[in-house]
Amino acid sequence: xxxxxxxxxxxxxxxxxxxxxxxxxxxxxxxxxxxxxxxxxxxxxxxxxxxxxxxxxxxxxxxxxxxxxxxxxxxxxxxxxxxxxxxxxxxxxxxxxxxxxxxxxxxxxxxxxxxxxxxxxxxxxxxxxxxxxxxxxxxxxxxxxxxxxxxxxxxxxxxxxxxxxxxxxxxxxxxxxxxxxxxxxxxxxxxxxxxxxxxxxxxxxxxxxxxxxxxxxxxxxxxxxxxxxxxxxxxxxxxxxxxxxxxxxxxxxxxxxxxx
Amino acid sequence: xxxxxxxxxxxxxxxxxxxxxxxxxxxxxxxxxxxxxxxxxxxxxxxxxxxxxxxxxxxxxxxxxxxxxxxxxxxxxxxxxxxxxxxxxxxxxxxxxxxxxxxxxxxxxxxxxxxxxxxxxxxxxxxxxxxxxxxxxxxxxxxxxxxxxxxxxxxxxxxxxxxxxxxxxxxxxxxxxxxxxxxxxxxxxxxxxxxxxxxxxxxxxxxxxxxxxxxxxxxxxxxxxxxxxxxxxxxxxxxxxxxxxxxxxxxxxxxxxxxxxxxxxxxxxxxxxxxxxxxxxxxxxxxxxxxxxxxxxxxxxxxxxxxxxxxxxxxxxxxxxxx
Numbered sequence: 278x279x280x281x282x283x284x285x286x287x288x289x290x291x292x293x294x295x296x297x298x299x300x301x302x303x304x305x306x307x308x309x310x311x312x313x314x315x316x317x318x319x320x321x322x323x324x325x326x327x328x329x330x331x332x333x334x335x336x337x338x339x340x341x342x343x344x345x346x347x348x349x350x351x352x353x354x355x356x357x358x359x360x361x362x363x364x365x366x367x368x369x370x371x372x373x374x375x376x377x378x379x380x381x382x383x384x385x386x387x388x389x390x391x392x393x394x395x396x397x398x399x400x401x402x403x404x405x406x407x408x409x410x411x412x413x414x415x416x417x418x419x420x421x422x423x424x425x426x427x428x429x430x431x432x433x434x435x436x437x438x439x440x441x442x443x444x445x446x447x448x449x450x451x452x453x454x455x456x457x458x459x460x461x462x463x464x465x466x467x468x469x470x471x472x473x474x475x476x477x478x479x480x481x482x483x484x485x486x487x488x489x490x491x492x493x494x495x496x497x498x499x500x501x502x503x504x505x506x507x508x509x510x511x512x513x514x515x516x517x518x519x520x521x522x523x524x525x526x527x528x529x530x531x532x533x534x535x536x537x
Numbered sequence: 538x539x540x541x542x543x544x545x546x547x548x549x550x551x552x553x554x555x556x557x558x559x560x561x562x563x564x565x566x567x568x569x570x571x572x573x574x575x576x577x578x579x580x581x582x583x584x585x586x587x588x589x590x591x592x593x594x595x596x597x598x599x600x601x602x603x604x605x606x607x608x609x610x611x612x613x614x615x616x617x618x619x620x621x622x623x624x625x626x627x628x629x630x631x632x633x634x635x636x637x638x639x640x641x642x643x644x645x646x647x648x649x650x651x652x653x654x655x656x657x658x659x660x661x662x663x664x665x666x667x668x669x670x671x672x673x674x675x676x677x678x679x680x681x682x683x684x685x686x687x688x689x690x691x692x693x694x695x696x697x698x699x700x701x702x703x704x705x706x707x708x709x710x711x712x713x714x715x716x717x718x719x720x721x722x723x724x725x726x727x728x729x730x731x732x733x734x735x736x737x738x739x740x741x742x743x744x745x746x747x748x749x750x751x752x753x754x755x756x757x758x759x760x761x762x763x764x765x766x767x768x769x770x771x772x773x774x775x776x777x778x779x780x781x782x783x784x785x786x787x788x789x790x791x792x793x794x795x796x797x798x799x800x801x802x803x804x805x806x807x808x809x810x811x812x813x814x815x816x817x818x819x820x821x822x823x824x825x826x827x828x829x830x831x832x833x834x835x836x837x838x839x840x841x842x843x844x845x846x847x848x849x850x851x852x853x854x855x856x857x858x859x860x
Contacts, residue, residue, distance in 0.1 A: 325751075328754070328755055329677075329754075330751055330754055330755075333755050349759070350757050350758065351757035351759070352757075353757070354755065354756055355757065357757065358756075361751060361755070364752070365613075365749060366611075367613045367615065368610070368615065368747055368797070369801075370801075371802075372746065374744065374803050378744060378745050378748065381742075381756040381758060382756060382757030384741075386739065386763070387742075389740075389741035389805055390741070414802075434753075434756070441775065483798055507588025510602045530627055
C-alpha cells in the first residue's frame with residue numbers, strides 16, 4: 278500500500294497564480310521517488326504541502342491512509358521527517374545536539390532527551406560514518422557533513438517517510454554520490470519511503486526507483502528510472518537531450534542548440 | 538556542553554558572591570560582630586536592608602539573563618535582549634503610568650508593566666515578521682522602533698508628572714535597587730519566579746525553536762503556541778523585575794553571550810548557567826554601585842559602561858558571522 282498519497286492537490290501562495298495544479302502522486306514503502314523538473318515547477322511547494330507547512334487550496338494528502346488535515350504537526354512528525362533545502366545556522370550547537378533534536382516529536386513540552394537518546398543519536402552518526410563529528414560545532418563543518426548531520430537528525434525521528442529537498446545542493450560530486458547512496462541504502466534497509474527533489478537527471482536515474490516529472494505545477498509523467506527518455510525530459514525542460522548508452526549505464530546529456 | 542567544570546563553577550557562583558556582598562556597604566563588617574553576636578543595628582542592616590537588596594538583585598540578574606537567552610533562541614537572533622526588543626521600555630512605560638495614575642496601589646505597577654511590556658514584544662515581533670520568518674535585521678529594526686515609541690510615551694508621563702514624582706521616575710529609568718525591601722522583593726518575585734520556572738522547564742525546547750519555524754514544525758513543534766509561551770514567560774518575568782528595579786540595560790544581552798562561550802549553546806545548560814551568572818554579575822555590579830562613591834550610582838550606567846566594551850570586542854571578533 279502507498280504510504281503517501283497525494284490526490285489532486287492545488288496550491289497557490291496568492292490568488293493570481295496556482296503553483297500546483299492538480300498533482301497526483303504515490304510513494305510506497307522502501308521506494309525512492311524523485312521529483313524532477315525545472316526551477317519554479319512546484320517541487321519544493323509540493324514537499325512543503327506534504328509536511329503541512331502549506332495547506333493545499335484543493336485536494337488531499339494522505340499519510341498511511343489518514344488525511345493530514347486530521348493530524349497534528351507532532352503526529353505527522355512521528356511518521357514523516359524531512360531535510361529542507363536551505364538550513365540557516367544560528368547558534369553553534371554541537372553536532373550531537375542537533376541530531377538528538379530529531380527526538381522532539383516523542384517528547385513532551387517540558388522534557389528533554391535522555392542519555393539513551395544521546396546514545397541512539399551517536400549510533401546514527403556512526404552508521405553514517407560521521408561519529409567523529411559528534412562534539413564539533415555544527416556551524417564549523419563542511420556543507421556535505423552538515424547535510425549528513427541533518428539526515429541523521431531526520432533518522433533520529435525514526436520515520437517511515439523521508440522528504441528531502443535537493444539533498445545534493447552545494448555539494449561536490451563525491452559528497453553528492455555519498456549522500457545519495459546513503460539515502461538509497463536507508464530506503465532499502467529501513468524500509469523507508471523516500472521522496473526527494475533533484476536537478477540532475479543522471480542522479481535521479483542512478484538512485485531512484487521512480488521518477489516523477491513535474492512542469493508548471495503538474496505531473497507530466499511518473500515512470501520507473503529505466504524508462505526515462507530524452508524525449509520526456511525535453512517535454513519538461515523545453516530543450517533537447519541526448520541519451521548515451523554504454524553497456525548498462527545510461528547517461529543523459531543536454532544538447533546545446535547554440536554555439537558561441 | 539563545552540566544559541562541565543565551567544558549568545558547575547558558574548552554577549554555584551551566586552553563593553559566595555551573595556555571602557561576600559552581605560559584607561559590602563557603609564556600615565563596616567567588623568563592627569557587626571561583637572563577641573559572636575549581631576547588634577540590633579547590625580542585624581537590621583544585614584537582614585532588612587542588605588539581604589533583600591542582594592536577593593532582589595540576584596533575581597533581577599537571573600531574570601534578565603534567562604529572558605535574554607530565551608528570546609535569542611526563540612527569535613533565532615543572537616543580538617536580541619529585553620532591552621533591544623523594546624520589552625524593557627514597554628514595561629517601564631507601564632510601570633511609570635501606574636506610578637502616575639495609581640500612586641497608592643503598588644501591586645498595579647507589575648500588572649501595567651506586564652501589559653505594556655507584552656504589547657511591546659508582540660508589536661516588535663509582528664513588525665519583524667516578514668514572509669513567515671524573522672530575519673536578524675528586521676527583529677533589531679522592529680525593536681528599535683518599538684523602543685523609541687515607548688521611550689516617547691514614557692517622556693509624556695515624565696512631562697506631565699509633578700517635579701517630585703518626576704525625579705523618582707527619572708532615577709528609576711536609570712535602574713537601581715536602592716529602594717529594595719522585603720515588600721519590593723515580594724512584589725517582583727511571584728511574576729519573575731513563575732516566568733523563570735516555565736522557561737527553565739522549556740529550555741531544551743528552545744534549541745528546537747532556534748532551528749527556525751519550518752524546521753521546528755518538521756520536528757512536530759507547534760511553533761506559534763510554543764513561541765507565544767516563551768514570549769509570555771519572558772515578559773512576565775522581566776516586567777515584574779523592571780517594576781521594582783527600573784530599566785537595567787545590557788545584562789540580558791551580554792550574559793547569555795559570555796555564558797555561551799563558557800558552556801556552549803545547548804539551552805539545557807545555557808539557561809541555568811545564565812541565571813546563575815546573571816545573578817552573580819548583577820549582585821557584584823550593585824556592590825560597586827553602592828560602595829564606590831559616597832552616593833549611589835544608577836545601575837544601568839555601570840552595566841552599560843561595562844558591557845559596551847565587551848560587546849565591541851564581540852562585534853569585532855564574530856561580527857561577520859551574524860547575518
